Amino acid sequence: MSYLEATDLARSYQVGRAGFLRKPRSFFAVDGVTLTLNKGETLGIVGESGCGKSTLARLLLGLIPADRGVLTLQGQQTLGVSETEWRALRRRMQLVYQDAAGALDPRMSVRTQVEEPLHIHGLPLDGAERALQAVGLFGAMADRYPHELSGGQLQRVVIARALALEPEILVLDEPVSALDVSIQAQIVNLLMDLQRDFGLSYVFVSHDLSVVRHISNRVAVMYLGRIVEDAPRDQLFADPKHPYTRVLIDAAPKPDPSTRRAIRLEVGDPPNPADPPAGCGFHPRCPLAVDHCRKEAPELRRVAERRVACHLVSEPFG
Amino acid sequence: MTATSLVHGRRFSLIRRLSNTPVTVLLAGGFMALMLFVMVFAQVVQPYAFDHIDLLNRMAPPVPLEGSTWIHPAGTDTLGRDLFSRLLVGTQTSMLLALLGTCLGAVLGVALGFLAAHKGGIWDEGIMGLVDFQAAMPWFIIALAILAFLGNSMVIFIAIMALYGWETYARITRGLVLSAREQGYALAVRGLGARPSWIYLRHILPNIAGPLLVQLTVNFPSTILFETSLSFLGLGIRPPMTSLGQMLGEGRDYLINAWWLAVVPGLTIFFITLSMSILGDWLRGKLDPSLED
Numbered sequence: 001m002s003y004l005e006a007t008d009l010a011r012s013y014q015v016g017r018a019g020f021l022r023k024p025r026s027f028f029a030v031d032g033v034t035l036t037l038n039k040g041e042t043l044g045i046v047g048e049s050g051c052g053k054s055t056l057a058r059l060l061l062g063l064i065p066a067d068r069g070v071l072t073l074q075g076q077q078t079l080g081v082s083e084t085e086w087r088a089l090r091r092r093m094q095l096v097y098q099d100a101a102g103a104l105d106p107r108m109s110v111r112t113q114v115e116e117p118l119h120i121h122g123l124p125l126d127g128a129e130r131a132l133q134a135v136g137l138f139g140a141m142a143d144r145y146p147h148e149l150s151g152g153q154l155q156r157v158v159i160a161r162a163l164a165l166e167p168e169i170l171v172l173d174e175p176v177s178a179l180d181v182s183i184q185a186q187i188v189n190l191l192m193d194l195q196r197d198f199g200l201s202y203v204f205v206s207h208d209l210s211v212v213r214h215i216s217n218r219v220a221v222m223y224l225g226r227i228v229e230d231a232p233r234d235q236l237f238a239d240p241k242h243p244y245t246r247v248l249i250d251a252a253p254k255p256d257p258s259t260r261r262a263i264r265l266e267v268g269d270p271p272n273p274a275d276p277p278a279g280c281g282f283h284p285r286c287p288l289a290v291d292h293c294r295k296e297a298p299e300l301r302r303v304a305e306r307r308v309a310c311h312l313v314s315e316p317f318g
Numbered sequence: 319m320t321a322t323s324l325v326h327g328r329r330f331s332l333i334r335r336l337s338n339t340p341v342t343v344l345l346a347g348g349f350m351a352l353m354l355f356v357m358v359f360a361q362v363v364q365p366y367a368f369d370h371i372d373l374l375n376r377m378a379p380p381v382p383l384e385g386s387t388w389i390h391p392a393g394t395d396t397l398g399r400d401l402f403s404r405l406l407v408g409t410q411t412s413m414l415l416a417l418l419g420t421c422l423g424a425v426l427g428v429a430l431g432f433l434a435a436h437k438g439g440i441w442d443e444g445i446m447g448l449v450d451f452q453a454a455m456p457w458f459i460i461a462l463a464i465l466a467f468l469g470n471s472m473v474i475f476i477a478i479m480a481l482y483g484w485e486t487y488a489r490i491t492r493g494l495v496l497s498a499r500e501q502g503y504a505l506a507v508r509g510l511g512a513r514p515s516w517i518y519l520r521h522i523l524p525n526i527a528g529p530l531l532v533q534l535t536v537n538f539p540s541t542i543l544f545e546t547s548l549s550f551l552g553l554g555i556r557p558p559m560t561s562l563g564q565m566l567g568e569g570r571d572y573l574i575n576a577w578w579l580a581v582v583p584g585l586t587i588f589f590i591t592l593s594m595s596i597l598g599d600w601l602r603g604k605l606d607p608s609l610e611d
Contacts, residue, residue, distance in 0.1 A: 063509055090511030102502030107524050116520075117510040161510070 003201055004037040004093075004169060009059050009069035010225075011052075015274045027274040029055040031225035032069075034300070037169070042195065042202040044216030044233070046209060046248065048270060052225040053205045057173045060203060061093050062086060073169075091121055094162035098174035100154035104146040111142040114161045121165065131160040134197070135190060152183035156190070163194065171203040176211060188215055209252045213237055221245045224273060224281035231306040241308045243286050280311065288312055343600045346593035353413055353590055360410040365400060366390075368407035369558050372398035377576050393578050395568065401582060404560055408583060411561040412549075413590075416542035419479025423541070424534055426480060427487025432518060434488065435495035445488065452485040458547070465553040475554055482544050483537045490533055494526040501525075528605035535598030539591040546587050562587050 010033070012026045030052045037043045047053050058064045060071065062078050071079045078089055097103040104113055115128040132142050135156040146154060155175060162170055172191070176184040188211060195202060206212050212219055213233060220230040221244065229242040240246045270285070271277050277284050283293040292311050300309040356363070366372075372390070376398040381391045392402035434445040461478045468474050498504060499522060507517050546563025548554035550570075555561035557568075562583045569579030 061509070063505075087511040087513075090509065095506075095509050097502060097506060099502055103506040105503040105507070105521050105525070108521075116507065116512075120510055120512045120516060158506075161506075165510070 003039040003074060004060065004203075005070075005072045006036075006060060007034050007070040009033045009056070009071060010067045011055055011059055011064065012067050025274060027276070028052075028067075028225050029273065030059055033059075033222075033225075033227055035220055035227060035230065037201055037203060038217075039168075039201055040195070040199055041217040042204050042215050044212035044219040045203065045205045045222060046207060046212050046219060047222035048207060048248075050270065050273060051222045052273075053207075053222055054173050055225075056222070057095065057171045057203065057205045061095050061171050062089060063095065087121075090117075091165045092167055093169040093171065094165060094167045096155075096158055096162050096170055096172045096175045098178055100151065100158045100178070101146060103158050104154060106146055109143050109145055110137070110149065110157050114142070114157065114164050117161060117165045123165075127164050127166065128160075131164040134163060134194060135160045150183075151179050152186060155179060155183075155187055159187075159190070159194070163198070166198070167200070169201045169203070171205070173205045174207070175204075177206065177208060184211065191215065209248065221248065224271065224276055226281065226309065227300060227307070228282065228310070229306070229308045230300075231308075235306060241306065241313045242282075242310050243288050243312070244282050247285075280309075340600070342596055346596040346600075349589055349593045350597060353409060353593075356406055356409045357413040357417075360406040364403040364406050366403045368399065368403045368560060370399060370403070372400070374398065377572070379576070380578055380582075383578075392582070393576075395576075395579055396572065401578070404565060405562075405582060405586065408560045408562045408565045409586060409590075411555055411559065412542055412545055412563065412587075415476065415479060415545045415555075415561065416538055418476055419482060419541045419545065420534060420538045422476070422480030423482060423484040423537065424487050424530070427484035428491045428530060430484070431488040431491025432495055434492045435499070436514060436518070442492075446492070449485040449488050452481070457482055458544070461544075461548060462551070462553060465548065470556050475548075478548075479541060479545060482541060486533060486537065487530065490529060491526070494529060495522055498522045498526055532598055532602040532605060535594055535601055538598075539594040542587065542590055542594075 009030060010028055011030045012028045014024045014026045016024065033052075033056055035043065045053050045056065055064070059066050059069075062071070062081075066079055069079070070077070073089070073092065081089070104110075108116075111128065111132070114132055115125050118125050118127050132138070137153065137156055137160060141149075141153070146157070149157065155178075159170075159175075175191070176187050179187060191202070191204075192215060194200060202215070204212060204215055216233050218230065219233050219236045220227050221236075221242065222228070223244050229236065229240065229245045231241075236245065237249060240249050268285075271281065277294075279295050280286070280289070280293040280298055283289040286293065290312070296311070298309045298311045300307050372394060375387055375390055375394050377396060378390050378394040378398075379386045380393040380401070381388070383393075386393065390398075390400050390402070392400070392405070394401055395404065430445050430448075434442045461482070464474065464478060495518070499517065504517055504521055507521055508514075542562075545554055545561065546566065549556075549561045549563030550567040552564075552567060555564045557564070565583040566580055566587070569576070569581075569583065572579050
């Protein structure tokens, strides 16, 4: 059952001028993303730094305006709505930030900050206590200030603040990347418990494949602002189709370091998003690229439960 | 760490902090506390009314000097008015005016700074244009002209004091707001569905209060100098009212026969200015996180 649906979502940024009289150059951080989040499921979004994951996360919530595209929540338009409707939408979808310490006001106690969304929306404040307990922060802990808490505790506070409004969707933007590995596991398990208890739907943005693999039902792989592959978790990890997905999965550390890499990148660095290559965005780094890839950008084609954007992946998968 | 030991830790650190505070800062703080006391209680402490004339004891010097009298231990002026009482009331007037002028200017400047940052575009351009205009104008000369033409009105005088220095607050506030509202916490609260006014008042203002407070302490001495200069020239506080500047102006004519008439209020102005500057400097160091130990 489709729940949150994005169609052809795009967002560009300006990157200064080449000269005083020239037009400012702009590039698309997110360029035509179409995706679906089903109720109660977790959609993982992976990709390397600068591929537009965080921009996509903010676009999905309507926190930044989109250049084009359609976004619906249960069939209801969420882009370009009035200020009042936009504010009401905040109760239904919330963002959890990577930088928990930065996302909290240093001069307010944790409890005040978890109560704040309830204040803003005129709801009874006892929801804050429930949210704090749901994330495992009890008693006096909540009366402390952000600088008195550890990174893991701060991330719990940010999650509690998002939960206080009892939203249906949480978009998690790299929620564990700033944490120690042991704390990462605690937070990921907490998120999975919360999803089960409150029936939440997650969009989980991360560059960490192992975490995404652990928590997601579906995984979308982003490259240069586009989705290049999108498949159910097990299918994607067992049988990646897009060369970039294969490189990503292959690049993850393995228990046995002597295993040979099946596929290697041609060029290490990703291209400059302000000056994307012609044709398929991945072709300069793609070890399998052919002439056709340099000329024409591949469409994201649906095949069975999977979508993939590559000329070399023909139907049926071979 | 348990709750009680945390409280004890804080108390100890408070004592340690106080003993770590430089002596000059403690002296400056003490002097300003005294001045604030005078500002509030001048009428309670004064031995005479500030305009009580005692013609038999005119131009009496302060006590250790020859010809002094214990009836007026701090001396008297040309009309035999008690110098100590006048000093108290003059300090009160100057402090009140400077405080009022500083606070009004701060409120005006901060409000305009927020407005410029929030509205952007033509509002921003307009307000910042006003700021540049105000900064470029020789405000003291213009104040002289306004007071000379419009005469002795307390309302005009206070308005002129308030307009002195507002542009610094506006400029500082605009910059601080522009950067603070891009901070994670401001964006996060916006993402919770808060209105801009909520974010500005509950989050941004408390977080930028430090630098503004420092600016307040920097602005106060120049405001008090502004008031005393105008009164010295006879265009601010005029007789029968008195202020430190007015006393200084009156005493100027008797520097050879009765130097204390000018020197005592002059020193008071000097010490208020100095103390406030020392406190402001110290506060700036305290509130700047990059200088924190």
